[in-house]
Amino acid sequence: MNKYKVIGMMSGTSLDGLDLAFCHFWKHKDRWEFEIKATKSISYTPEMQNELKDAIHLSAEKLLQLHNEYGSWLGARAKEFIAENNLETDFIASHGHTSHHRPELGLTFQLGSGQHLANASGHQVICDFRISDLALGGQGAPLVPIGDRLLFSAYDFCLNLGGISNISFESKGSRIAYDIGLANMILNHITRKIGLNYDENGTMAKSGNINPEMLKKLNDLNYYLLPHPKSIGYEWFLEEVVPIVEATKDSTENLLHTAVHHICEKIAQQVSLNSGKQAQKLFITGGGALNTFLIETLKQKLNKNIEVVVPEKKIIEFKEALVFAFMGVLRWEREINVLKTVTGAKRDSSSGVIFLPN
Numbered sequence: 195m196n197k198y199k200v201i202g203m204m205s206g207t208s209l210d211g212l213d214l215a216f217c218h219f220w221k222h223k224d225r226w227e228f229e230i231k232a233t234k235s236i237s238y239t240p241e242m243q244n245e246l247k248d249a250i251h252l253s254a255e256k257l258l259q260l261h262n263e264y265g266s267w268l269g270a271r272a273k274e275f276i277a278e279n280n281l282e283t284d285f286i287a288s289h290g291h292t293s294h295h296r297p298e299l300g301l302t303f304q305l306g307s308g309q310h311l312a313n314a315s316g317h318q319v320i321c322d323f324r325i326s327d328l329a330l331g332g333q334g335a336p337l338v339p340i341g342d343r344l345l346f347s348a349y350d351f352c353l354n355l356g357g358i359s360n361i362s363f364e365s366k367g368s369r370i371a372y373d374i375g376l377a378n379m380i381l382n383h384i385t386r387k388i389g390l391n392y393d394e395n396g397t398m399a400k401s402g403n404i405n406p407e408m409l410k411k412l413n414d415l416n417y418y419l420l421p422h423p424k425s426i427g428y429e430w431f432l433e434e435v436v437p438i439v440e441a442t443k444d445s446t447e448n449l450l451h452t453a454v455h456h457i458c459e460k461i462a463q464q465v466s467l468n469s470g471k472q473a474q475k476l477f478i479t480g481g482g483a484l485n486t487f488l489i490e491t492l493k494q495k496l497n498k499n500i501e502v503v504v505p506e507k508k509i510i511e512f513k514e515a516l517v518f519a520f521m522g523v524l525r526w527e528r529e530i531n532v533l534k535t536v537t538g539a540k541r542d543s544s545s546g547v548i549f550l551p552n
Contacts, residue, residue, distance in 0.1 A: 196220065198526070199284050201272055201317075202512075202519025205291035205306075207357025207428060208378040208481060209247060210391070211237040212268070214275050215515035216283070219523050226344050228520065232279045233512050236271055249293035249305060250428060257293065257303075264291065265307030269314025276315070285318040286311065287522025287546070289337075289514070295427030297333040302427075308549035315551065320522040322547040327532045332539025335425035336360045339371035339536045340524065341517030349503065350474035351465060354514065355482025357382075358426060359461055363468055368535040370468075372422035375460045376412070377482045379431050380453045384439060388446055396487025402451030408442040412456040423538035454488050462495035469500060477503045479513040522546060 197220040204213045216232040238246065249260055272286050288311055290304030308321040324334035339362040342352040352362040357379035362371035378392070385393050393399055415434055417426060442449060465476060476496070482488055483504050493502055504510065524531035525546035532545045 198523045199282055200519040200522055201275065201281070201283055201286045202515035202517070202522070203268060203272065203286060203288040204515040204518055205246075205289065206480075206514065207292065208382055209238060209243050209357070210378075210382075210481060211235055212271060213512055213515040214272065215512040215519060216275070216279065216281050217516055217519045219520060226520070228345055228516065230508055230512060230516060232275075232281065233508060233515075234275050234278075235511065246291050246293070246305065247428075250432075261305050262307045262310050264305045265310030266314045268306050269311040272311070272315040272317070276317075283317055285320060285522060285526070286315060287519045287525075288319060288321040289323065289518045290321055292427060294429070295335065295425065296429060297328065297335070297425060300328055300331075302328055302334045308547060309552075312549040312551040317551060319549045319551075320525050320546045321549070323518070323521055323525075323532070323545050325547075326543050326545035327537050327539045330534075330539035330541060330543060332532070332534065332537030333423050333425045334537060336362070336371050336373060336536060337521065337532060338362065338514060338517045339369050340531050340533060341513075341520050342371070343369050343533075345517070345520060346477060348475070349477035350469070351476045351500075353461065353465075353476055353478045355478060355480035355485075355488070356514070359457060359482070360425075361461070361464055362536070365468065369533050370422065371533075371536040373425045374464050375415070375418060375426070376431075376435065376453070376457055377480070379428075380435055380439065380457075381450060381485075383431075383436065384446060384449045384453065392481075393450055393485070396450075396454060396485040398447050399450035399454045399485075400487040402445065402447030402449070404455055405442060405444050405448050405452045408438060408444070408449070408452045409456055411438045412453070413459065418460060423536060454485075454491055457482075458488065458492040458495050461492060462497075465500060466497055469497065471499060473499050473501065475501050475503050477505065479505065479510050481511070483510045
């Protein structure tokens with residue numbers, strides 16, 4: 195039995211920090227199995243948070259400089275993680291941090307140079323998982339659905355609540371997935387205005403009330419009318435969402451409360467559109483799954499036949515890092531790891547670039 199030992203690295207749009215997951219993967223009766231053996235989350239300093247957030251405004255020269263520096267930083271963190279846990283590692287699979295995502299222009303960019311990461315860590319690296327799909331006319335996102343299909347098939351819907359909410363499900367033998375819309379990105383934007391990284395358990399949001407005007411403006415955003423496959427990035431958030439939040443003069447509690455209701459309404463709509471009347475399971479991961487008020491609100495808005503499943507904290511927090519480690523394994527095996535039914539590309543692909551340390 196061939197067992198892969200891989201470190202998955204993920205930095206999401208919510209800018210919480212870097213997630214590392216050391217995972218084992220093996221096949222049992224033609225099905226992939228996994229175990230998460232060690233994990234670590236590294237919070238970004240305020241300076242680094244701002245640097246990554248503002249990367250979208252950098253010149254090409256400065257962006258590439260940051261790309262290389264961040265790649266070396268990722269490699270150093272991976273090397274520390276390996277030493278701390280005495281890990282025997284086959285390779286590292288890194289998503290990087292998305293600074294630019296404009297699929298309508300055929301471009302996406304993830305900070306974190308694979309060569310610099312490989313050199314600093316001393317291990318082989320697989321990264322740049324999105325560019326092959328873009329070259330095939332796809333959105334380059336979402337990518338996690340291959341993991342939903344092959345590792346979490348027991349659930350009818352897989353919902354990730356990171357900076358953005360995205361959903362994945364089977365329909366007529368095809369995997370369908372797309373970005374629904376907002377999640378932690380708007381909530382964290384609101385709390386950072388008062389010096390907090392996030393609203394723990396949604397406590398502040400729960401104490402607020404709906405601002406009807408803000409809710410209507412958010413619900414009326416044109417993105418929600420677009421057919422899938424579709425995806426959004428930080429650019430969309432800056433251009434379409436931030437002006438609505440900034441123009442709303444209300445308390446932090448009310449802004450958060452309104453944003454939670456908007457997030458949950460849009461998720462419930464999409465689940466309802468794609469579910470039948472039989473009992474079905476909705477599996478929720480990502481930082482938003484830890485927001486008690488958000489989960490309570492979502493349950494209220496979902497149809498009664500939908501059972502919400504929130505797994506153990508390790509899966510909630512490290513599922514994306516796990517799946518990127520798995521995508522690295524599939525790339526190593528030259529198996530499909532990006533699905534055309536998800537991204538809209540001309541064909542499925544085995545995506546990812548392999549870098550060897552120098």
